[in-house]
Amino acid sequence: MTLSHSATSTVSEAGPRARSASGPAGGPTPGRAPRRRRSTGFERAMRVVWTLALLALVGYPIAQVFGQSIVAEDGGITLSNYALLGTEPQLLAAIRNSLWIACGTVLGSLLIGLPLAWFTVRTDMPMRRFFRGSAVLTFAAPSFIAALGWVLLLGPRNGVLNTTLMSIFGLEESPFNIFTAWGIIFVLSLFLYPLVFLPVSAALEGIDPALEHAAASLGASRWRVLRTVTFPVIAPALIAGAILVFVSSAIIFGPVAILGAPTGFQTIPTVLLSLMQFPPRIEVAAVISVPILVIIAALLLIQRKLVGGRRFTVIGGKPGRQDVTHLGAGRYLAVAFCTAVVGLSLVLPFGMLLVTSFRKALGRPLGWDNFTLTGNYEEVFGRPLIAAAMGNSFALAIGGTLLALLVALLASWLVHRTKARSNALIVGAMAAPLAFPGAVLGIGLIIAYAAQPFGLGGTLTILLIAYAGSALPLTFAYVHAGMGQIGAEVEEASRGLGASWARTWRRITVPLLRPSLLAAGLLNFVLLFRELEMSVFLYTGANPTVATVLYNLASESLYQRVGALSVVILLINIVVTVIAMRLLDRRPGESARRSRRSPSVVLDTPPEEAA
Amino acid sequence: MTHLVLSRLTKSFGAAPVVDGVDLSIQEGEAVVLLGPSGCGKTTCLRMIAGFERPDSGEIRLRDQVLVGGRTFVPPERRRMSVVFQSYALWPHLSVRENVGYGPTTAKVGRTEVRRRTDEALAMVQLDGLADRYAHQLSGGQQQRVALARALVNDPALLLLDEPLSNLDTRLREEMRSEIKRIHRSLGVTMVYVTHDQAEALSLADRLVVMHSGRIVQVGAPEDVYRHPRTSFVARALGATNLLPATACGPSSPEGVPLRLPGGITVTAPRPADVAVQAGDVVAVSIRPVDLRLSSGSPGAAGAARVSEALFFGDHVQYAVDLPGLAEPLKTTGPSLGRFDVGQDVVVQVDGTAVAIVSDGPGSPVLGQDDHHPGSSATAGAPLPPAPAGRSAA
Numbered sequence A: 001m002t003l004s005h006s007a008t009s010t011v012s013e014a015g016p017r018a019r020s021a022s023g024p025a026g027g028p029t030p031g032r033a034p035r036r037r038r039s040t041g042f043e044r045a046m047r048v049v050w051t052l053a054l055l056a057l058v059g060y061p062i063a064q065v066f067g068q069s070i071v072a073e074d075g076g077i078t079l080s081n082y083a084l085l086g087t088e089p090q091l092l093a094a095i096r097n098s099l100w101i102a103c104g105t106v107l108g109s110l111l112i113g114l115p116l117a118w119f120t121v122r123t124d125m126p127m128r129r130f131f132r133g134s135a136v137l138t139f140a141a142p143s144f145i146a147a148l149g150w151v152l153l154l155g156p157r158n159g160v161l162n163t164t165l166m167s168i169f170g171l172e173e174s175p176f177n178i179f180t181a182w183g184i185i186f187v188l189s190l191f192l193y194p195l196v197f198l199p200v201s202a203a204l205e206g207i208d209p210a211l212e213h214a215a216a217s218l219g220a221s222r223w224r225v226l227r228t229v230t231f232p233v234i235a236p237a238l239i240a241g242a243i244l245v246f247v248s249s250a251i252i253f254g255p256v257a258i259l260g261a262p263t264g265f266q267t268i269p270t271v272l273l274s275l276m277q278f279p280p281r282i283e284v285a286a287v288i289s290v291p292i293l294v295i296i297a298a299l300l301l302i303q304r305k306l307v308g309g310r311r312f313t314v315i316g317g318k319p320g321r322q323d324v325t326h327l328g329a330g331r332y333l334a335v336a337f338c339t340a341v342v343g344l345s346l347v348l349p350f351g352m353l354l355v356t357s358f359r360k361a362l363g364r365p366l367g368w369d370n371f372t373l374t375g376n377y378e379e380v381f382g383r384p385l386i387a388a389a390m391g392n393s394f395a396l397a398i399g400g401t402l403l404a405l406l407v408a409l410l411a412s413w414l415v416h417r418t419k420a421r422s423n424a425l426i427v428g429a430m431a432a433p434l435a436f437p438g439a440v441l442g443i444g445l446i447i448a449y450a451a452q453p454f455g456l457g458g459t460l461t462i463l464l465i466a467y468a469g470s471a472l473p474l475t476f477a478y479v480h481a482g483m484g485q486i487g488a489e490v491e492e493a494s495r496g497l498g499a500s501w502a503r504t505w506r507r508i509t510v511p512l513l514r515p516s517l518l519a520a521g522l523l524n525f526v527l528l529f530r531e532l533e534m535s536v537f538l539y540t541g542a543n544p545t546v547a548t549v550l551y552n553l554a555s556e557s558l559y560q561r562v563g564a565l566s567v568v569i570l571l572i573n574i575v576v577t578v579i580a581m582r583l584l585d586r587r588p589g590e591s592a593r594r595s596r597r598s599p600s601v602v603l604d605t606p607p608e609e610a611a
Numbered sequence B: 001m002t003h004l005v006l007s008r009l010t011k012s013f014g015a016a017p018v019v020d021g022v023d024l025s026i027q028e029g030e031a032v033v034l035l036g037p038s039g040c041g042k043t044t045c046l047r048m049i050a051g052f053e054r055p056d057s058g059e060i061r062l063r064d065q066v067l068v069g070g071r072t073f074v075p076p077e078r079r080r081m082s083v084v085f086q087s088y089a090l091w092p093h094l095s096v097r098e099n100v101g102y103g104p105t106t107a108k109v110g111r112t113e114v115r116r117r118t119d120e121a122l123a124m125v126q127l128d129g130l131a132d133r134y135a136h137q138l139s140g141g142q143q144q145r146v147a148l149a150r151a152l153v154n155d156p157a158l159l160l161l162d163e164p165l166s167n168l169d170t171r172l173r174e175e176m177r178s179e180i181k182r183i184h185r186s187l188g189v190t191m192v193y194v195t196h197d198q199a200e201a202l203s204l205a206d207r208l209v210v211m212h213s214g215r216i217v218q219v220g221a222p223e224d225v226y227r228h229p230r231t232s233f234v235a236r237a238l239g240a241t242n243l244l245p246a247t248a249c250g251p252s253s254p255e256g257v258p259l260r261l262p263g264g265i266t267v268t269a270p271r272p273a274d275v276a277v278q279a280g281d282v283v284a285v286s287i288r289p290v291d292l293r294l295s296s297g298s299p300g301a302a303g304a305a306r307v308s309e310a311l312f313f314g315d316h317v318q319y320a321v322d323l324p325g326l327a328e329p330l331k332t333t334g335p336s337l338g339r340f341d342v343g344q345d346v347v348v349q350v351d352g353t354a355v356a357i358v359s360d361g362p363g364s365p366v367l368g369q370d371d372h373h374p375g376s377s378a379t380a381g382a383p384l385p386p387a388p389a390g391r392s393a394a
Ligand SMILES: Nc1ncnc2c1ncn2[C@@H]1O[C@H](COP(=O)(O)OP(=O)(O)OP(=O)(O)O)[C@@H](O)[C@H]1O
Pocket: A321, B013, B018, B036, B037, B038, B039, B040, B041, B042, B043, B044, B045, B196
């Protein structure tokens, strides 16, 4: 202790001195004025470039959706198209179904996500880190592939779990049918619960334990503390997560299309797809898209408000340590629950696909005579269509990621390094695509670019635009946060030493941003590589991607091949995700937070090092 | 009447003991302040009293009830102790009134009674007008007052405060300090107050407990601890001081110990409570800068010294003076009228009652005879408490 005190005082003495010493060397004032003047022209050019890029990627297509919805048959402007909403029974049914799926999934996600968050953050349950990690992994797993796995497990005729249960209990009928609304809710909940789990566990972790202690010391029982303090304090995170689940499940395409198809169960995105197929009824699709965009935008705005709400921010002192509830024998129940979640969301569906990829025939039972190690994989890779799809998906994922990174870099540079009132607009605009369901963006792109004068229908270019546009929010979030941590001073120091703008970016800014760029890039790659939502809308038969191929294989019920291709996609996903998680773990923000918890660690640095 | 008793309280996190055999009894209505450098285990002590932490061993008793000991562990919600936290810990989703009313509501005393008590507590901290605001709509000082009202509303058996003022700026801190003192006096509530700010500790305490690495090193009335620190650690913990070597130049008597300080100054210091000093012993003494007087004089006299630094502060001047035989300059202060200049010859005088003989920890009560460098030996073994201002800013 003694040593650290003297070290502390030395460090704090050295601090200001070191700073004032770097002052004259770091920022010579004469260089400043001309730089400002020169950069305004450059700045303006950059602003124009950014605006054009954003308009091309998302602005113009979305505007086209709005435009199309008010174009009358004779080319005039009319609102009468909206009357279709009341007269088309299939539209109404789809909206009802979407709402029903969304509400059910919110409930399911809460039932899974809340206990899981509490167990992993606030109890002494074993393997907490493992379960936490798997929740994050679930987030990166493709839900439509999981839905394929569940078809194989709980399909009413051949589902492996169903037949097993039938033979064990001697049932006449299969006990479960995944091709129902309940089945869809079940699969979606297992995949969207991280949207609740992640913010809620972060909130539980971030709560000042003194808030709960204050209540306990005033005589509140443990249950009363949970009810009157803990729960209200995490409520904004919970509601925010629930809104995300609601929005995501109402507009998700993949699992709903796969599980709803056999019974003709349609939700908004699937009905949109059928409207776009021959003969296309684009104006109807546009008419239904517009209110959805408005509602989603409103919900996401509410979500933002909740997350950033001042009323719920807590004035921090020294953050203390969280109380850990000792579960006693209940630990085993908790572990069983968490294991079930991991089993149902990851192990069973993907394991089933893996097993299926080694089966010769679906109809026959599992066994060695029904085993083929490479047969299905050869089948899959032997087809030129799939090889082309692989190439396309790789190229599109990489291209879309890079394009999004470029736009995001440009945007965050504008936000952080220039002072214009419109900068707040940039932040909003970069997050806006979050509110565009893949289906709607896809429709917008078709209206905007498929026909003349662009004539991009079915090309790789239109897919690239789609991928880059949808990747913008996530990419920007990372780059923006990374840039925020760098601070203009490090760039100015380099400029002050005579380095040009370009050299400063190459030698200082980009290397410092590398962790953010890599993380954003890898995550985007994962998401884009298996992109289905927009791809099915833009696919015309000419340029397949792995997801569209997989979707078509599933609709033809070629499940051994579905298994093999899924396994390949998952492997690629897993490898990239693991790399991304490694990189994310070393985020600068992480270490800063850790050091706040134990200040002595930082202060114990030897003074020589600090100086 | 003895109110709260801690006996042989011990707590470790991992291998290192954080609280190491603490014994303390607190009288009813008393204000006890725990003072010590960061990490010495003050908060851990408080948390064990409140019930947020379970001691490894030892006993805590409140009146005649055992709170902790053997198999007994009374959970926090049944201890009737209110805690005021450094972070205030106001619930962000509740208004001021709801925050303060939480205790009575929990106790299910009926709606009118809740309202009466809440209003009373808010009036006590002079926040009557702000009852419907939320925490984020209050200033730091107001939040602190709400936290205080919330803790007082239940008429707690014990009020525990953990560095409640460290998030406030200096002016507010002084204001809240006297506010807490006033409330303590008017309510007569028993209070345990944790801080590492010596001004807070000295002004609020009926009894001051100085802690160091999980142990209590000295307990007593604030004046007594300030005047008669037993170790150099305690002397430094309570403010700026000069630690210098002195030689006993005669046998100790009831009047005190005759000492010869560097520079030939002779004084009779009060006898230390726990060590015997023989003639010829070299001891360490602590003298506060304000207790050293400077007057003009010429070299050669007893206590002759030279001013090496003079910092003007408006109402007083801080000096560093070089005394022959001392490696480090003496710190002292003087009035700003008739100040001395750097390089001027002065004479240092000190009153015997201001000299405290300190020992540096058990085992080496007195510095060895024939010691090495007289100048540095007095300070060598003493751990430095942190500068209080620097800590709270960090
Ligand atoms: N839950 C815990 N787990 C591990 N170590 C802990 C825990 N709580 C406290 N400690 C350690 O015990 C020591 C004493 O901590 P404590 O909070 O009691 O210090 P303090 O005297 O209140 O210090 P400060 O003035 O900084 O608040 C510190 O070294 C701290 O790191």
